[in-house]
Amino acid sequence: MNTHELIGSGTLELYALGLLSAEESRAIEAEAVRSSELRVEIDAIQAALNNAAVEAALPPPARSKSIVMGAINALEQRRISEARPPVMHQASKVSDYARWLNDPAIARPENADALFYVPIDQRDGEATAVLWLTLGAPEETHTDEIEKFLILEGTCDIHMAGEVHRLVPGSYLSIPLHTPHTVKVTSEVPCKILLQRIAA
Amino acid sequence: METAVATRTDEQLLEDIRARDRTAMEELYDRYAAVLFGVARRMDPAGEAAEKLLTATMLRLWRDAARYDRSKGRFFTYIMGIMRELSIEQGMGNAPAIKGFGLHDRAAGLDPELHKVYVLRCEQGLDDEAVATLLTIPIEQVKERMRRAMKQLVNFAQR
Numbered sequence: 001m002n003t004h005e006l007i008g009s010g011t012l013e014l015y016a017l018g019l020l021s022a023e024e025s026r027a028i029e030a031e032a033v034r035s036s037e038l039r040v041e042i043d044a045i046q047a048a049l050n051n052a053a054v055e056a057a058l059p060p061p062a063r064s065k066s067i068v069m070g071a072i073n074a075l076e077q078r079r080i081s082e083a084r085p086p087v088m089h090q091a092s093k094v095s096d097y098a099r100w101l102n103d104p105a106i107a108r109p110e111n112a113d114a115l116f117y118v119p120i121d122q123r124d125g126e127a128t129a130v131l132w133l134t135l136g137a138p139e140e141t142h143t144d145e146i147e148k149f150l151i152l153e154g155t156c157d158i159h160m161a162g163e164v165h166r167l168v169p170g171s172y173l174s175i176p177l178h179t180p181h182t183v184k185v186t187s188e189v190p191c192k193i194l195l196q197r198i199a200a
Numbered sequence: 201m202e203t204a205v206a207t208r209t210d211e212q213l214l215e216d217i218r219a220r221d222r223t224a225m226e227e228l229y230d231r232y233a234a235v236l237f238g239v240a241r242r243m244d245p246a247g248e249a250a251e252k253l254l255t256a257t258m259l260r261l262w263r264d265a266a267r268y269d270r271s272k273g274r275f276f277t278y279i280m281g282i283m284r285e286l287s288i289e290q291g292m293g294n295a296p297a298i299k300g301f302g303l304h305d306r307a308a309g310l311d312p313e314l315h316k317v318y319v320l321r322c323e324q325g326l327d328d329e330a331v332a333t334l335l336t337i338p339i340e341q342v343k344e345r346m347r348r349a350m351k352q353l354v355n356f357a358q359r
Contacts, residue, residue, distance in 0.1 A: 010347025013354040016277070017297045018284045019322075019346070029272060045354055046277045052301045052357040053239050053280070060237035060254055065229055068258040072225060075262075102220055 003035040012038075016045045085121050085128040088148040088196050092172055097194055101130070101152070108132045108190065116190075125199030132190040137183040145197045147175040154191035157184045210275045217265040225262055232276075233258070236283060239300035243292050253290060257283045298322055303353040314349040321346055 006012055006028065014020050015028050032038045085100055086092075100106070100120050108116050114134040121128045125145075133156065140147075149158070151171045158165045158173055160181035165173050175181050177200055185191045208216065208227060216224035236257060240250035260282050268278045280297065287296040298304050307318055320331045321342075328346070332339040 008351070010349070010351035013350035014347060016354070017301070017303075017350060018281065019297075019350070033271075042273065046274050048354055048357050049280075049297075049301050050274065050276050052303075053235050053276075056238040056242065056302055057234040058238040058241055059234045061251060064233065064237075064251055064255055065226075067255050068229060069222070069226060071255070071259055072222060072262050076220065076222070099220055 003031060003038045006031065006038060007041050012042055012045055016042065016049055084123065084126070085196075087126065087198060088150055088172060088174075088194070090172060090174075092150055094150065094152055094170060094194070097150070100128070101194070106130050108192075117195075127197045129195050131193045131195045133183060133185050133193065134190045136185050139180050139182045141178060141180045142175065142197075142200075143178060145199050146177065148196040148198065149173045149175075150194040152192040152194055154185065154187035154189045156191040156193075157186055158182070159184070211270075214265050214268060214275070217262060225258075228261065229258055232279060235276075236279065239280070239283065240287075242302055242304075243287055243296045243299045249290060249292060253283065253287055253292065256286050256290075260286065298353070301357065303357060306353055306356045307349075309356065310349055310352055314345050314352065317342055317345040318349045 011020070011024075012028070015025055020028070028038075028042075032042060080100060080103055083099065085097055094101070103120075106118050106120065108118075112132065115137065116132040117129055119127070119129045130152070136156065149167065149172065151167045151169050153169055155166070155168050158167060158175075158181055160175065160179055165171075166186075167173060183191075208224065210228075210231075213224045213228050213231075217228065233254060237250060237254050240253040240257075243253070244250045257279065261279065264282070268275060272278070280300070283300070284297050287300075298307075304322075307315060307322075310318060316335070317331060320326045320334060321328070326334070328339050328342045331342045335342070
């Protein structure tokens, strides 16, 4: 069916009301891709229906919102607790960890220590945490785990094997075994770091 | 919550919901709950199923926000599509959208031959073929009458 046969035939109204078969609906959507005239017409019908709905708006019971948000909170809790943060690598991005980082429980209190640590996940020799450093961290050397950093906020320099790695938000650095390293914060704000320790 | 903070557009809300931002979901709820509940209530005047339909629609939106395709129409139309699917799953009638949009109340004003097809198709839930057999008219004529009936009903809404 072409645009002119469709407009005014009532078919678009059936479409907007969900009364066409899936196949018929797809045919209309395919035609709408080609025809801006048809898109305008469909939009006008949808707008008329939407207006009819808006005019009849009715506040739901107050508890409905807590039912919805309570269910969503429960879903999120379960999703966060079940999923394991992926092991970081050179191409890791902060957004890969958004679902854990968005958890409101991961926060640094105003009066926190210069080194503040919130664990996210720990199992099977993989530990993930968020670390806030105000000044830096003293020299460390690891013999049984690979330490990985992904910078979330602020900046720091990591001194290791005679080199300085200047890290900014989004930077990733992996510390090899048996390698002494120190961290020095270079930003005004605490440096917020996603930290992983993977058993070697 | 009444604040002077700039509100997010529907598109921004959807994007934030995709990133699992629960405040975006609250905002979306505040924006659409009354309209959706009004529609649901028309499908189910007693109200109990209506509230269930509202909460189920919101939860589906949280899960499926990423599926909205702007090129297929308005966001509100997308929400209504979800609500329609769920209402059918919940056994709330054969043509829930017609009731939900308040068009059903106006069906009595249809031309008699259109009204007859409308009742069989939308209230009794028969398909085009069954209606054709019952009225002993060609199936094409059933479809044509349904199209005219819907055009008249939507025109009522436009006025």
